[in-house]
Amino acid sequence: MLLSGSDILIRTLIEQECDVVFGYPGGQILNVYDSLYKYSDEITHILTAHEQGAAHAADGYARTTGKVGVVISTSGPGATNLVTGIATAYLDSIPMVAICGNVPTSQIGTDSFQEIDITGVTLPITKHNYFVGDVKDLADTVRQAFKLAKSGRPGPVLIDVPKDVQIAMCEYESKGPVECFEKAAAKDVRIEAAAESINLAKRPYIYIGGGVLASNAQTEVLELAEKIDAPIGCSMMALSAIPTDHPRFLGMQGMHGHYASSMAMHKSDLIISLGTRFNDRVTGNRLKFATNAKIVHIDIDGSELSKTVNSVHGLRGDIKLTLQKLIPLLDKAERTEWNDKIAVLRQQEEEYSDNREGLTPKNVVCTVNEFLGENTAVATDVGQHQMWSAQNLYFRKSRRFVSSGGLGTMGFGLGAAIGAYFGTKEKSVLITGDGSFGMCLNELATAVSYKVPVVVLIMNNGVLGMVRQWQTLFFDKHYSNSIIDRKTDFVELARAFGADGDKVTNLTELKNVLAKAFESDMPYVIDCYIDKDEFVLPMLPPGGSMDDIIVKAGD
């Protein structure tokens, strides 16, 4: 069938089972938008307020569904506005396809109006990118982009489509959705060697990262933990993979991780690390990190093995398939002594825990927990509120925590929460701070336009809390540019956007307002005041080790 490039583009998206795209039109992508108009019965386009919001929405959609998120923008500034969103997806290995228009091929390289070398710009933040110079290559390029985005270690792929390629006519033949590259387990000899070490271990600790979600290996992780009688800790990216109340689950470890989880890792003699990359927020000072532990590291990306910390057993392969081969080789063991030690650590964590009454950050997040359904996705922005959420949110289902881990993108949350709504088809929640929310609050307009019932909870302290915390601890309380105190009335602002909202100054009010917000079928903004000197604790000072951990304010 003879079709225009833009029709081919949209038909190929539909063929790849993409039913919702996020984006923003403009001069050099108009033909694609005309095709979106034509095929609007089969594919829905969500218009955001800004391309960055669209990229974060595609990301939130991908994180909650595991499918490829798609974002469309015009050339030049449209394309550069995607950059933060693409980089966020890249650092967290989220499958995404970004499609940009560009000036006609005859004008490429001449600095035409709204021309930018977006394939050059996004080279270090995409798995791969394509400049489509010929309409004949368009359909296969889109298919290949989907394949790359979701295969192996997932990530964003960008396709740059000049305007004349969108207009040019070409034969199109529909094909089915592309399959991922074949998955494989790690090599048998490596699995056998790892099994030997695990069987000898006295204090094994299972440490999971985002790769467990990507590989869908949650069941195998639990099976492994049962068989070797070991606790499970996680990086922030793996939150929601294991139900929060699972008896073996110690929660997030790392800079602001749970005390018992970080300490158990520190004291273990063997870490089974699954789909993680031992980021600096996880290890602190790498020379002092878990010095007594051998590391068994399973990752689909071979370059992560021994990248930052040396692993004795580096197993390159799909986590699920590798665990399925590994588990039968392991001795069923009871490690009572180790588990007794962990029980003590849990007890200590309990003693250190914040039991204050009133509108403390912990109580705010725990109150939100009371309203969450099993399927409710919770997005966050970046900063103190993100860590309080990561520490205290209660998850029952995988892929329900949507947060920018690797890049730490303030302004990520609202777009992502909107994307999560389209992914889960259920009310989503955004926990944010007044700083982060101020960055991309324009997407409230999107939420109102599409009647997205997102509950936005702003932990408002008038300061950039995490910056302030560091300034308090490491910069002699020089609060340089971290006191924002902007006088923005977020409730009036919500109303101006056509949403609803309420202020909250105590826990009872919070409960009542949350009840209203969760019943509302429109976006609802809760402006919740917390103290500006709250700390995220425990805290492992940057470059420190577990010996330096701060567990209580004033320590």
Place this chain on the structure above:
Amino acid sequence: MNRYTVAVLVRNQFGVLNRVTSMFRRRQFNISSLSVSETESSEFSRITVTFDGEETYKQQLVNQLYKLPDVCSIKEFNSDNSVSCELLLIKMANEAANRDDIRTAASAFGAKTVDYSKDSIVFRLADDSRKIDDFIDLMRDYTILEICRTGSVSLEKGSTTIRQTINL
């Protein structure tokens, strides 16, 4: 510190060299030399990279290369399993006092005179990197006007080829 030579077979596509070097830059891999050209098949280009570092550094570089979708195959070379060659053009001042010394040295290294004028001589030498380094060191006693040298190119000894291990 070891010297490593790695041959990389890549899809012969627009911008592929940029993708490879951009990754080196981003991950702060320091490259000693790099050469690139088309191969026996127009579908592929071949990049030869030499660099100094430890084993883990090399492993990380190779692993990161494998992640680039345009990379089809990678071979690690050493002097036992491969032959290497690089090319030098060196322009010397043509001075009566040491003309004979220079030409004797050049002929001892097997360098060929490719240009001769009243004031200058240009030699061409194709050999492995060490020999070329030695020749340049020797020429430093005289007046070097200009030097231009390529990166190393390497092929595996015997009949095996890099294309036999393509992982597309």
